[in-house]
Amino acid sequence: MKKRSVAELEDLACELRILILKMVHHAQCGHTGGPLSCIDMLTALYFYEMNHDPENPHWENRDRFVLSAGHTAPALYACLIKAGYIPKDEMWGLRKLGSKLQGHPKLNVDWGIEMSTGSLGQGMSISNGMAMAARLDGKSYRVYSLESDGGAQEGMMWEGAMSAGYRHLDNRVALLDYNGIQIDGFVKDIKDVAPLDKKFEAFNWHTLVIDGHDMSAIVAALDEARLVKGKPTAIICKTIMGKGVSIFENKPKYHGVAPTDDEFKIAMQELGDQ
Numbered sequence: 001m002k003k004r005s006v007a008e009l010e011d012l013a014c015e016l017r018i019l020i021l022k023m024v025h026h027a028q029c030g031h032t033g034g035p036l037s038c039i040d041m042l043t044a045l046y047f048y049e050m051n052h053d054p055e056n057p058h059w060e061n062r063d064r065f066v067l068s069a070g071h072t073a074p075a076l077y078a079c080l081i082k083a084g085y086i087p088k089d090e091m092w093g094l095r096k097l098g099s100k101l102q103g104h105p106k107l108n109v110d111w112g113i114e115m116s117t118g119s120l121g122q123g124m125s126i127s128n129g130m131a132m133a134a135r136l137d138g139k140s141y142r143v144y145s146l147e148s149d150g151g152a153q154e155g156m157m158w159e160g161a162m163s164a165g166y167r168h169l170d171n172r173v174a175l176l177d178y179n180g181i182q183i184d185g186f187v188k189d190i191k192d193v194a195p196l197d198k199k200f201e202a203f204n205w206h207t208l209v210i211d212g213h214d215m216s217a218i219v220a221a222l223d224e225a226r227l228v229k230g231k232p233t234a235i236i237c238k239t240i241m242g243k244g245v246s247i248f249e250n251k252p253k254y255h256g257v258a259p260t261d262d263e264f265k266i267a268m269q270e271l272g273d274q
Contacts, residue, residue, distance in 0.1 A: 001054070001083065004047045009215045012082070013043040017244045018273045019078040019091065025264045027095040030103055033241040033254040035075035037179040037212070038146055041237055044218040045144055045175075046079040054084035057109055063141050064130050066115050068123020068157075069148035069177060070104035071256070076113070077101055085112035120151035124160030124174065131164070131172040131232075142171045142226075150182035152193040158203070164232040165204030172232040173225045174205075177212065179241040185252050200234040212237025245270050 004012065016039050024030045046052070050063040067076050074094065080086045086101075093099030100108060104118035114130075117123050127145040134141050151157050164172050176196065180187050187193060200207045206228045210217040218237070225233035241255065242248025245267040248259075259267060 001047065001050070001052055006215045006219060009043050009048060009219070012047055013040050013215070014244070014271055016043060016075070016078040016082060018268065018271050019081065020074045021245075021259060021264060021267050021271075023074050023077065023091045023094045023101075024258045025261075026092055028258050030074060030095055030258055031071045031256050032248055032259060033181065033251070033256075034069065034072040034148070034177070034179070035078075036242050036244055036248065037239040038069065038072050038177040039075045039078070040213050040215060040239075040243075041146065041175050041177065041218060042075050042079050044215060044222060046083055048219055049222045050144065051141070052083075052112070054112070057085060057112055061139055061141050064114050064127070064143045066123040066127045066130070066143070066145045067105050067117050068121060068127070068145045069151060070117035070119075070123075072146070072148075072177070073101075073103060073105050076105060080112045083112065085110075119154075120148060121154035121157030121160070123147065124157045125163070127172060127174070128160055128164045128167070128169060131169045132167065134171055135169070140171075142173065144173045144175065147174050147176040148182075149176065149178045149180060149187050149193050149196070152176070152196060152199075153182075153187075153191045158199070161200060161203045161205065161234075168204075168230050169232045170229050173222070173235065174232065175235045175237055177239055178236055179239040181241040181250070181252050181255055183252075183255050196236050197234075200236070204231050205234045206231050207234045207236065209236045209238065212239035213243055
């Protein structure tokens with residue numbers, strides 16, 4: 001996959017926000033806020049960082065991505081549609097009975113989906129297993145996951161973090177979408193997970209804290225992660241729930257609801273799709 005420039009990535013992220021909202025609005029159910037907060041990270045992964053080939057989805061040396069925050073599936077689907085893994089017409093099947101695009105990802109390597117996910121935090125250990133397999137098989141591929149701050153309340157995420165640090169999995173990168181909101185409200189009011197950087201550092205991770213909407217910062221962090229030897233890398237991305245649409249931003253209400261018709265019109269206007 002051709003590496004895009006920062007300017008191209010920024011334009012592409014806006015295009016993908018539009019695609020996300022069209023899917024979720026058409027489905028009239030699903031998650032609005034999380035996909036919009038993580039899409040800049042996923043854009044950088046799929047169109048700058050990862051080695052992958054939509055024409056050969058089973059390529060043994062492809063980099064792997066696991067969506068540990070499975071509820072943000074529309075962001076993953078948007079990237080896979082744009083990259084050419086998923087036919088665009090399939091977007092209208094999001095969350096429909098019988099569709100391959102369910103509310104959480106279902107394993108389908110032909111379409112670029114590396115693992116079924118949903119339970120928060122499980123992607124950490126799944127990704128570790130893939131990274132360990134690469135080491136055992138003498139392969140050069142790298143494994144990325146998207147974690148969430150709500151997922152950081154789960155014990156299995158930290159068990160996985162401890163294992164990756166202990167095993168020195170330097171082919172392993174976790175990006176954490178730190179938007180501060182989960183389905184019941186603000187993370188700090190439910191079970192605060194701060195300080196995340198100190199926690200990862202304690203488990204022997206190379207840890208970076210960046211603005212998760214600054215494309216230059218995301219690209220630089222991914223570049224740095226490739227140079228790290230002897231330990232995995234955690235990129236903690238401070239983000240805004242619902243980023244890109246003013247009426248959704250930083251509002252817990254939009255964690256798990258689709259936009260109304262009026263909200264959708266406002267969103268399309270703000271994102272430049274009129």
